[in-house]
Amino acid sequence: xxxxxxxxxxxxxxxxxxxxxxxxxxxxxxxxxxxxxxxxxxxxxxxxxxxxxxxxxxxxxxxxxxxxxxxxxxxxxxxxxxxxxxxxxxxxxxxxxxxxxxxxxxxxxxxxxxxxxxxxxxxxxxxxxxxxxxxxxxxxxxxxxxxxxxxxxxxxxxxxxxxxxxxxxxxxxxxxxxxxxxxxxxxxxxxxxxxxxxxxxxxxxxxxxxxxxxxxxxxxxxxxxxxxxxxxxxxxxxxxxxxxxxxxxxxxxxxxxxxxxxxxxxxxxxxxxxxxxxxxxxxxxxxxxxxxxxxxxxxxxxxxxxxxxxxxxxxxxxxxxxxxxxxxxxxxxxxxxxxxxxxxxxxxxxxxxxxxxxxxxxxxxxxxxxxxxxxxxxxxxxxxxxxxxxxxxxxxxxxxxxxxxxxxxxxxxxxxxxxxxxxxxxxxxxxxxxxxxxxxxxxxxxxxxxxxxxxxxxxxxxxxxxxxxxxxxxxxxxxxxxxxxxxxxxxxxxxxxxxxxxxxxxxxxxxxxxxxxxxxxxxxx
Numbered sequence: 069x070x071x072x073x074x075x076x077x078x079x080x081x082x083x084x085x086x087x088x089x090x091x092x093x094x095x096x097x098x099x100x101x102x103x104x105x106x107x108x109x110x111x112x113x114x115x116x117x118x119x120x121x122x123x124x125x126x127x128x129x130x131x132x133x134x135x136x137x138x139x140x141x142x143x144x145x146x147x148x149x150x151x152x153x154x155x156x157x158x159x160x161x162x163x164x165x166x167x168x169x170x171x172x173x174x175x176x177x178x179x180x181x182x183x184x185x186x187x188x189x190x191x192x193x194x195x196x197x198x199x200x201x202x203x204x205x206x207x208x209x210x211x212x213x214x215x216x217x218x219x220x221x222x223x224x225x226x227x228x229x230x231x232x233x234x235x236x237x238x239x240x241x242x243x244x245x246x247x248x249x250x251x252x253x254x255x256x257x258x259x260x261x262x263x264x265x266x267x268x269x270x271x272x273x274x275x276x277x278x279x280x281x282x283x284x285x286x287x288x289x290x291x292x293x294x295x296x297x298x299x300x301x302x303x304x305x306x307x308x309x310x311x312x313x314x315x316x317x318x319x320x321x322x323x324x325x326x327x328x329x330x331x332x333x334x335x336x337x338x339x340x341x342x343x344x345x346x347x348x349x350x351x352x353x354x355x356x357x358x359x360x361x362x363x364x365x366x367x368x369x370x371x372x373x374x375x376x377x378x379x380x381x382x383x384x385x386x387x388x389x390x391x392x393x394x395x396x397x398x399x400x401x402x403x404x405x406x407x408x409x410x411x412x413x414x415x416x417x418x419x420x421x422x423x424x425x426x427x428x429x430x431x432x433x434x435x436x437x438x439x440x441x442x443x444x445x446x447x448x449x450x451x452x453x454x455x456x457x458x459x460x461x462x463x464x465x466x467x468x469x470x471x472x473x474x475x476x477x478x479x480x481x482x483x484x485x486x487x488x489x490x491x492x493x494x495x496x497x498x499x500x501x502x503x504x505x506x507x508x509x510x511x512x513x514x515x516x517x518x519x520x521x522x523x524x525x526x527x528x529x530x531x532x533x534x535x536x537x538x539x540x541x542x543x544x545x546x547x548x549x550x551x552x553x554x555x556x557x558x559x560x561x562x563x564x565x566x567x568x569x570x571x572x573x574x575x576x577x578x579x580x581x582x583x584x585x586x587x588x589x590x591x592x593x
Contacts, residue, residue: 119175122194124211128261129186131328132211135170135178136194143167147202148181149193153210158193168259168288178259180286182328184213220331221264223323225251228339230462231309233387233454234394238464242344245311246461250323250335255295255304257288266292267324267332268308272317280310285328315344315463316378342461343381348373348453350468354424366479367424369470371451372417375404380457385486386418387452388477391430391469396452399475400482413482413491420451421479428472449474456486 117140125133134148145164151157161181170176181192189212193204230236231245254264265283281292293306313319318340326332351370356362371386383403389396403414427438430448438445452465481493 117196118194118205121206122192122208124190124192124208126261127211127213128327129214129217129329130182130184131261132181132184132190132192132213133178133260134181134192134194134208135176136205137175138177138196139175140196142169143177143196145196146179147195147197148179149195149202149204150181150184150190153189153191158204161192166284166287180259180261180263180328182286186213187215188213217329217331220327220333221253221262221325222333223250223252223325223335225249226321226323226335226337228321228337228459228461229307230342230456230460231311233396233452233462233465235309236311236462236464238345238466241312242315243312244315244342244344244461244463245309246313246339246341247307247309248321248323248337249296249305249307250293251305252325253304255293255306257283257290259286259288261328263328265326265328266290266306266308267326268292268310269322269324270310270313271320271322272314273320277322281308283326285326313341315341316380317341339459339461340380340457342457343376343378343455343463345464345466346373346376346384346453346455348466348468350451352422352470352473354422354473366421366476367473369420369422369451369473369475370417371420371453371468373453373466375416376455378457380459381455382458383414383456384416385454385456385462385465386482387454387465388475389450389452389467391448391450393430393447398485399451399477399480400484401486401488402483418482421476422470422473423476424472425474426472428474430469446474 117138119137119139122134122136125135127133144167146167148161148165149158150161151159162183165179165181167177167179170178184190189210191210192208193206195202195204197203227249229247229249231247236245248268252264252266254262257263265285267282268280269277270280271277283290283292293308296305296307310321318338321337321339322334323337324332324334349372351372352367353370354367356365373384375381375384381404383401385398386400386402387396388399399420400413400418402416402418405414425446427443428446428448429435429438435445435447448469448471450467450469452467454465455463478493482491484492
């Protein structure tokens with residue numbers, strides 16, 4: 069700029085154009101057409117709100133991780149401009165990129181740039197400006213993408229499981245739901261070029277694939293698959309609920325793992341979908357039949373259904389739930405056919421003892437109103453029946469609310485689990501659990517006895533001087549408490565003597581009053 073001023077002074081008016089160009093370059097130093105990197109010893113906040121220059125971190129053949137510090141709040145999305153060091157123009161690279169904060173670093177954010185060119189040096193600039201002339205950040209360091217990479221982390225295992233009965237509800241089209249599970253090493257998204265994005269598809273025989281869900285590249289929010297804790301080493305488990313399936317049809321599931329570079333790996337699973345919901349008839353018998361004896365009668369609800377003619381169905385699961393709360397548990401397992409002790413408890417019905425209870429509702433307002441009136445309230449219960457196939461899939465359950473009746477769990481005798489070999493009562497199961505809990509507590513006490521005194525006692529005994537001082541302080545406190553208690557004890561004795569005198573005087577006065585009231589001829593009466 070100073071050189072241009074000198075040239076204007078020497079050459080005159082024809083050098084005004086050179087002076088104007090220098091001024092424009094000086095004023096617009098942070099705009100889109102700048103091609104030089106500005107460096108300084110300490111990072112400064114530029115006009116775009118970025119603290120220092122963005123930093124290119126990990127890279128792959130087509131993706132790069134960019135970290136930066138931002139001072140104008142928390143950005144949601146940013147525009148990215150890219151150029152090679154030899155280029156003079158910054159190019160807007162794609163649409164807006166999602167931005168995510170780095171855990172444990174205040175003001176530090178991260179994004180993932182995609183679709184870069186392989187084996188190329190590049191720089192990036194960021195902006196949060198939507199205007200036509202965007203104000204850009206300081207240019208980043210020079211990064212370089214790697215060569216072609218055809219490696220993709222494989223999905224190791226795929227399986228299916230029954231869907232939660234609270235989700236797999238009956239629908240008008242009689243469709244069913246299943247849960248698809250898979251194992252993969254990279255389940256957590258870290259805004260990293262090595263992140264794996266999942267896609268789930270399904271198709272029937274002779275039909276096209278139907279997309280269930282897809283993860284969004286460059287995103288840290290998983291849209292396809294929910295994480296589950298797994299005990300199979302480094303591999304982590306995910307599952308996706310797939311609904312809208314036709315019942316009792318062969319269906320193929322495809323789970324795809326896609327990298328940021330576009331390399332994908334597929335794994336397939338072919339199963340038969342669960343059966344539709346069973347046809348159930350329920351009857352509550354609160355009283356014995358006409359002219360029948362009441363001796364030994366207990367109110368019960370009869371849950372009867374028509375066994376479905378399907379070789380794939382293994383039995384029916386009877387659940388006990390709370391209406392409106394989503395809480396439920398397996399009450400009885402009724403197999404299609406049984407042998408030995410289970411033969412009596414198999415087939416197509418179950419009898420459940422019930423008792424009538426007042427103030428049983430499922431609406432919050434009704435429960436609150438009964439409680440405010442001092443009544444004992446109960447959450448309304450319901451019975452759910454679902455058909456279960458040999459593969460572990462379940463149909464949508466049939467639901468029947470019990471109204472004012474509650475199930476007497478201690479009187480229910482049936483198969484309590486899918487693996488049960490003999491029927492049991494709920495009370496027996498509870499007693500077994502209590503016995504196991506008692507054994508665990510005894511074992512815990514043995515372990516604590518073997519471990520010896522706590523660590524703080526051991527540390528206290530390691531310092532004899534500290535132990536002696538603590539003992540002396542304890543003796544001093546006990547002596548002070550003993551000597552200070554004597555006058556209080558004497559005063560308490562005098563108070564008790566006065567109280568005994570007052571009680572004797574009140575008893576004498578009461579006896580005189582009784583004598584006056586019994587002598588009705590007395591004028592005082």
